[in-house]
Amino acid sequence: MNCEEVERMLSAYLDEELVAEEYKSLKKHLMRCSRCQKELNKLRAIKSLMRDLDNGFNFNQDFKFDWEAVEKKARTIKKREAILFSLAAALIVMVLFFVVFQEQAQWETEVMHPEILVNLHESLSGNQLDIPFKQETNFIGTLELVSGGR
């Protein structure tokens, strides 16, 4: 084992998390290598200081599992979900309404416009029969003609 390999395993050695074989050969190396021994001591110091971080804080905080808060939050989440669901549903209805309304408006502009109806009527009657155009009475007849009597 060289120093580089040992260096990578020092932490696990310190935590006694090495398998027996690794532990044995690492220990052997440490007995004759002062550089790795020094490195191990530094890591040991870090580990010990880290533990002091936990020991050093006062955790006698007045913390209690607050059922009321948990239930309140659960209710809020449910309420929020219901509101979001309603909003989404309203949005879908609005979009559908808008699409249908647009279709209707487009149909009225393209087909129901008096000028277009007059043109349609004239072109269908061949402009020669001199049939007077009355929007009210001829409208349905013209549509029937256009749609093939459906």
Added chain:
Amino acid sequence: MDKAEVQVWYQGLTLEEEKLWFEERVKSCERGLLRFAYHLSGNMDKARDLVQEALLRAYQYRHSYNASYSFESWMSTILLNVHRQRFKKEKFFKIFRPGKEREDGEETEVWDFLESKEEGPEERTLKREVLGFLREAIEKLPPQMKEVIVLCDVMNYSYEEASEIIGCPLGTVRSRLHRARRKVKNLVEESYGEDFLSVWG
């Protein structure tokens, strides 16, 4: 995991009994959870909030708990996930308010550390300073290294427990922990000199 291994704990219990069962388990580990949350977030207010949210989530998904595992580990995993999500969110919002590292009214001091009677006032002051420095050093670590060093070194969990909580193999815990310790060691040496740790040890 094998389906047969799953131990269902809630079978035959009423909702009230389930609530009671959950509350008892929580009581046994709430201090541990609070410590874990504190070391992850570095702030007691955030820690309380984190634990409360983890408890809420755990209660909502209580039926997914497998009683053949430790309840505290299960809760710690949930807490860690909540922390990861919050961390990502905070990181994202930090883009919009650069330079604001600490939030208003943020409380940082919960020091009441156990001082040895053998230590003189100078030693105690130095220790306090070094521990404060270590806190900051942990904050500077990448999230994955921070999680491992908090679990294994600060909280003294075994590699196996840490791997169960984090959800990664033992070898990964081992290498992350080593890299984290080396990084902290380098930071200490940069600030306090190369021989500081040898003398301290």
